[in-house]
Amino acid sequence: MAILFPDDAIARRWNGALQARLRRAPLEKFLRARAIVPAPVGVAQDSDNLVRATVLIVDAGLTLYFENRSEALAAPQREIVGHMACLVSRSLAELISNPPVWRVVALVSTARLLSPWIGLNAAAMASAASARHFQQGLPNGASATDAQVSRGASAAIGRDCAKSMAQVSAVIAMCLTYSRKMDYASA
Secondary structure, X not given: OOOOOOOHHHHHHHHHHHHHHHHHHHHHHHHHHOOOOOOOOOOOHHHHHHHHHHHHHHHHHHHHHXXXXXXXXXXXXXXXXXXXXXXXXXXXXXXXXXXXXXXXXXXXXXXXXXXXXXXXXXXXXXXXXHHHHHHHHHHHOOOHHHHHHHHHHHHHHHOOOXXXXXXXXXXXXXXXXXXXXXXXXXX
């Protein structure tokens, strides 16, 4: 009987694949716990799973906001939805150690979230504008609310904690409420 050891290049590749798998595991567990099938293995696996998680988190905030309301999503609220999708996608991309993918995830997530309200073409344009504004605002730093959403989204995935999911949903709903009040005040 003999034991074969792989050469250094193969061992590094195996170790890298294992590390990537371990980083993705909490995200996939989070999706499965909510009856969402994770994306199949492939080039777009990370971004597809991040889109699913981002839409789920931001949509939970939208659902909470619209719980006892009948009005539609106002224009300032669309910007808030885009901003929240950017925040969540950025924090989740950092959580799985794939920060460059946040922008693609934010674009797709925002379009998915807004398309029922304003149609796919308008949602795609609003999505691009949201990502551009978010990226331009990055050097200025995040507000306390932004930090709360980012931490809450990371905690909801990293610990798969229902309490963290409820908290981040409540903060998103609060932001939507505040933007609606500001819209009424300016009218």
